[in-house]
């Protein structure tokens with residue numbers, strides 16, 4: 001695991017920050033991408049690239065310029081947003097924003113960094129089981145569910161398209177994690193979630209590429 005070069009989006013807080021810390025603890029080099037670095041992120045030894053709004057195509061060249069021709073061992077598309085909508089008063093601007101941030105942006109970031117992904121590189125998409133159509137037994141959350149289902153679909157296509165290049169793709173639900181996103185109401189700490197996610201990424205291979213996993217290792221239904 002040591003010496004690996006890891007790039008994480010949305011690294012300033014929550015699961016992205018925990019992934020950054022855990023990879024650093026394991027001896028990896030981490031490039032933390034974020035809009036604005038938090039104090040907690042600045043206290044780590046991660047290299048920082050700030051001003052990166054993943055939903056803003058204009059920031060993609062900044063990532064490219066920073067990385068140059070450097071090979072990324074692990075690219076983690078983690079940045080995401082969650083809103084809630086009620087049928088009858090759906091805020092469609094909010095729905096569209098979730099699609100932009102949660103589904104289009106990870107695909108764009110991955111495409112931007114295609115040349116930095118080489119045989120043996122891995123891409124992780126932090127999705128949600130709320131994007132599972134089979135698992136949807138309670139409705140609502142139109143924008144979030146749609147955006148994560150779309151992300152899962154992009155992940156499957158990426159797994160096929162990147163396989164000839166020797167790049168594997170994991171579609172990962174982190175669990176219900178105590179972060180700002182869920183007002184800290186989760187049942188697992190960001191650190192535990194990060195450890196579990198990293199185990200899944202460790203086990204990711206070209207053979208199991210394109211699988212939709214819970215961080216616990218359970219394979220989730222589409």
Ligand SMILES: NC(=O)c1ccc[n+]([C@@H]2O[C@H](COP(=O)([O-])OP(=O)(O)OC[C@H]3O[C@@H](n4cnc5c(N)ncnc54)[C@H](OP(=O)(O)O)[C@@H]3O)[C@@H](O)[C@H]2O)c1
Nearest residue numbers: 010013014015035053054078079080128176177179180181
């Ligand atoms: N927490 C859970 O229970 C849970 C469950 C399932 C899936 N997830 C997924 O896990 C991932 C991380 O979520 P979290 O729980 O850590 O949430 P969080 O604490 O709210 O953190 C979200 C992160 O995404 C970043 N972000 C949001 N929009 C961005 C944008 N346009 N450009 C760049 N960065 C952006 C935020 O940066 P700013 O500080 O700049 O806003 C922040 O770093 C998300 O994809 C989420 O959908 C979380």
